[in-house]
Amino acid sequence: MSRPAPSPIYTLRGAGAPLNSLHFSCHGEGTPLLFSGSGKGAIHMWNLNSRRPEKVIEGHSGSSVMWVSTLQSRDNLISQGRDMQVCLWDLSEGRSEPVDAVWTGSVGFCQCSVLETSPSASLLAYPGQQTEEIRVVELPSKTPVCTLLPEAKLGMVMSMQLWQPDSGPGPLLLAGYEDGSLLLWDVTQRADLSRVRAHPEPVMCLTFDTERLRGVSGSSERELASWTLDEQSKLQLRDGVTLVNPGVSQLCLRGDGKLLASAGWDHRVRVFGWKKLRPLAALQYHTDMVLSVAFSDHQDPRRRLLAAGSKDQRISLWSIYSEGGDAV
Template identity: 80%
Template structure:
């Protein structure tokens, strides 16, 4: 018999809006934090020891916050709102100040993607003002790096992932588009490397395991599409896929150790799979409305690792799903 589904170890309340995005910062020696971005334009900083909001940041004029991330090199926070701004916050010594901002020109729901480089600078990718364009800039200088626009009509940019491969000179970028296509871009050469039709509907979200060169994407249908990147940078669909009970996924997230995949479902549920074989492991039921975001914590001790889920019901659920046996899943 399968084990009963677990309950959240605790929940965070008081966000005052739908939870569009979550980001953990649990480095050793620091207070473990969870950042959340709400549909009412507020970034909450949750202290995971006290289980309370430590600070509330309002820098997007009440517009929905759709992405948050931190710069490991400086500890600065980045937040993206539907006011077409990406704000950089200084949080040192109790400060809560916007010290810089980037205008994206995009009114869509495509989340930014951040890549910290070895030189101490960072690359920020975001959907541009034109429907199909992706812009990449350097931070902190805000110097333009490139603009990526497909030759064919693929519709609006829906989701992106920027990363630096172990081999090869420059960064690569994966993008999902409105027509269901996935495109792989070479940022340095400003050219498309490969393309695959992953879904019949718009690609709502994707996640990519940069160590195993394998990704998965979702649409408003009942299927998760799995795909790989071969040695020649060709995207290839895998036979391995997941058929869901109910359609619609808001976000996908692979745990850093490559053992678990979590999905945020429109059916109010979080589903956990073994990443290797996509075997279903658990269905987490707690929320009363669609789940919009999922994130795994970056605790160094595997036994402390958490899964967080943010919902339209304005609550964040925290789950402990540490599993020694996830290797073979």
Template identity: 75%
Template sequence: MSRPAPNPIYTLRGAGGALNTLHFRCNGQDSPLLFSGSENGAVHIWNLNSRRPVKVVEAHTGSSVIWVSTLQSTGSLLSQGRDLQVCLWDLRDGGCELLDSVWTGSVGFCQCSLLETSSTNHLLAFAGQQTEEIKIIELPSKNPVCTLIPEAKLGMVMCIKLWKPESGVGPLLLAGYEDGSLLLWDVTQRSVLSQVKAHPEPVMCLTFDPKRLRGISGSSEKKLSSWMLDSQNNIQLQDSVVLVNPGVSQICIREDGRLLASAGWDHRVRIFGWKKLRPLAVLQYHTDMVLSVAFSDHLDPRQTLLAAGSKDQRISLWSIYNEGSDTG
């Protein structure tokens, strides 16, 4: 008999808007932090020990924040807003100074993707001004690397993921489009390596496991589509995960490759074993759409948390399957 689904270990309130994006910075930190971006234009930085915000960055003058991340090398904060800006913030010495900004021109909801190629150099990918355009630049120089536009009309770019294969070749980028297509781009060659139709509806979200060369994507339909890359970098569609209710906002894989979490339009977070995509738990707490999910990067895997942000303006924190249980 399966165990009942747990309750959140605690919740965070006071963001003042729907929680579009979450990002942890716990690895090696005395005070583990959670960054949240909300529709009211603010980025809250939560101390997970005190469970209170240590700082609120009014990042995008009231425009919805759709993505946040931090640079591991410097601890600087990156935030993306519906004001068409990506901002870089210096958080050192307790301050909050705007260091630089990048104008994207994109009116969509596609979240940026960051790849830290070295301690001093990073790649940032974002949807551009044209409907199907993806731009990649270097940070901090902001030098353009390339612009990726598919030959076929696929509609708006919806979600992207930059990553670098262990083989040592240049960075690759996965992109989901409005017509349901998934494309794998070679950034160095500016060419499409593979293309499949993963969904009949727009690809709302995707995530990818570079160690296992496996990915999964979600849309407004009642399924998750899983896929893998073969030795020739062709995207091969695999099994689908049928959901009870339609609509997935975001999906994420835990660092150890054991768990997958999905943020549902039905107010629920669903947990699956990443290896076999076996359903493990349905987390019920929120009273509106769950918009974001993220696993923490604690050094001790027994401390790993799952955070879920909702349109109900609350963040729930969960401790699940951290004791070596079979997840499959």
């Protein structure tokens, strides 16, 4: 590295449990917020100005919160827990109980994926009761859209991402499975379009750049797999990157498509230039596995942050803005 790695600009403490999921909500004129989901069932809404929790929601009967996100606005929160429930929350009315829930029946660790299809509707993909099963429903109606089951025995579904392509009729879904396979699904046709074996181990996490049609996935080994989607909607493996230490919990691509962050089992957050997957920095602060990473969506690039949540019960926040936009 040409320059020493930075230190976090501040740390959020008080979650009292491992931090499995992070989600920023910094757009608009309101207070910048960071939502976190913890291993003891709490969802913290952190005020990034005061650096304190603005609200703590005790959800999912104390079971671990695996995933948090927002729908349409920051007041509509969605969370997924190990209690086999996906809960919908309306924060505008100050409620402490979910306004609705979807039962998944899944005992795995695969995080959901949500796609906003209109100002008032979304698609939710979640792991189903069968280990290889993915279910897609419309929200808020909870109308079933499809069930996706691969013909081959790929093992448990481990990770997924929904997106709407610029051309073509309906949404597509990328899913990573226990045998190391990646599968591209056409949600409308309920058909698998392409499959590649990206890893020898389960696909723990993936992220996909919908503009450049490039993706990357991680597992328990030392390789990040890189892949593209060609004009025939076929997955093509590319040169990946070898990590110093094995194990990646999560991957996150910055909104401008310039930086990629990885949450490492070796307690480090690694930052890469997305264009060439060039390692830029290894951020070292946490004393246990890093479980989650997220980039903020602030309109002012100078106020954009990278957040990392760890098994050590702390959230570190890093300023990685530069004038060039693609360096740390």
